[in-house]
Amino acid sequence: MFRWLRWIWPRSLAGRTATVLLLGLVVVQVAGLTIHALDRVDLQRLQQARDISQRAFTLWRTLMQTQPDRRPAMLDEFELPPGLRAALDDEPAARPNYPPAPPPLMRLFRVEAVMSGPPRMRPREYRVSGGSRPGVMHLSLRFADGKWLNLRVELPPPRLWHSDTFLISFLLMTVAAAGLTLWAVRRMMRPVRDLAAAADRLGRDVNAPPMPEGGPAEVATAAHAFNTMAERIRRYVADRTQMLAAIGHDLKTPITRLKLRAEFLDDDEQRRKMLADLDEMEAMIVSTLAFARDDSAAEPSVPVDLAALCRTVLDEASDAATPEIAELITYAGPEHLTVSARPVALKRALANLVGNAVAYGGAAQLTLTPPAARLLRIAVADDGPGVPEGELENVFQPFRRLETSRNRETGGTGLGLPIARNIFRAHGGDVVLRNRREGGLEALATLPV
């Protein structure tokens, strides 16, 4: 029903507040204007009526004092105000069969004053009647010689807008008030926008600087509450990190012992398997710690040859792979490309992408595209089965692993992709996955330069 409302109802709080205020302003202005106009019309009518009746009596008195034969000439010379017409006739224009004159008009024109003048000025007889239209009145006055002066009185239509400047100034006032309202509302809503920006910053970086706690009381309270919340989140994250670091650290000693004990096993096969299990455990701890601590933030950015970094990651992957798979680990891109980055973190991120491609896709084709529009691209493609479309984003959730990956016992902690994404995002870039049309999965990473 109020569908049209949606078109004018703004989405922002500032817009809505401004709309309500402006609507109020319009209502007040219209009401004021109406009252003013009505007042003005009343006054105008009264003044016009006075004017007409005065002029009419002046005309009567003038004609009375004039010789009867000169009266028509005199009438022609007489200047009549708008709404008043006069004629000299043998018969009265006001006839008894006409409707009676409307009393408000009679009052307005003070018809009875005709008979209140000095006796020699009074007409011999007068007749009043209404006209063909309401608002018209005929007044007929008889001279001593039997002729009639017929007066037709009609109030001119009221002129609501007396002056043009009034309208212009009224418009200017409205526009100024509207502008002031918009400015004030925007200014008052700024803290809300600041709060949103601060929340956004906190989402990206838990150590973002606190909000200034100034301004109006409500704003200061909100900012203080926000800062308290941010502090609690920081403490929570720090506690969690501390706990994970402690667990990781405490696990090192038993794993070291187990690795040493394994060396005293006589069964070579069992020893090899045990050491492999322990290596896997260690890798899980290392990646959990890396994820929890997010050490990429602590590492300084330095100039680094990204092409050499990519090659290093690929070479290490192919050294660890079987010769058949090593053949499918390839690099395409420039020989050298210096960028500013955190080498240890970036190497870990790329190693995770390449490691996934090799483990699940049996290949890793890395393509480094030099910067275009200040953004360089790294694509890592494989020949594997890909990932269901609905899971492409979910696999970036920590500890999220696809059933296929669990079943295939490829190992892994479900942290490789989240860590890679954290690192790319810490560099101002991002990484997404997509299924290739020709088959296989592709990880697309971007880095600003």
Place this chain on the structure above:
Amino acid sequence: MLRPMDSTAPHILVVDDDREIRDLLGKFLEKQSFRVTSARDAREARKLWPLGRYHLVVLDLMMPGESGLDLARWLRSQSEVPIVMLTAMGEETDRIVGLELGADDYVAKPFNPRELLARIRAVLRRATADSSTDPGREPPAKVLRFAGWVLEPTRRRLLNPEGAEVPLTGGEYELLMVLVERPNRVLTRDMLMDLLRGRQAGPFDRAIDVAVSRLRRKLEDDGRNPQVIKTVRGGGYVLSATVERG
């Protein structure tokens, strides 16, 4: 605890605060025919130090009381004994400080015993080789400069002439280190393999030529007409550059 054994076998001092690790490591190294003495902290290590002639110290950096770094500093002031540090993973700064103090190598905990063994053997071999050729062992360099390039052993990184870091694989780093430590000396594949086997865990034999070609690419050294790492007819490589140590 001193174990009288073959007195010609290298004698290793193991310093670690965890009793189990100490005992297991001792047994493991004895199985590999080393003589082993162990200490549970820096204080005990200082007490044991004058009682024997040690060929190498395996030192845990994370110990209660006096830290492993302080003990390493003290050991360095006493002698040139090689030190292999046991560091906790992720504690990069400790590792760098340890290497700068003059530790010869490090293994991150939890380590694979065989890797530690390989490192110990390599360090011992280098120490004997150095002492037989050079009268006083050269202190480890913080930076090595050659042909505009900078190699930082403590951080295990290579900087190109523009100052940008050029990442290397473990194998490439070890190979470059061996070459840079012996500039203008022809090293045959056999010599390289022998020098590298101790440092690099894993199969490296087949990979020397591959590693050299990868290194040349990263050093912007034209493979058909190499200027930095030259191929020697008859099977060998030589780093053809002046190396400045600083």
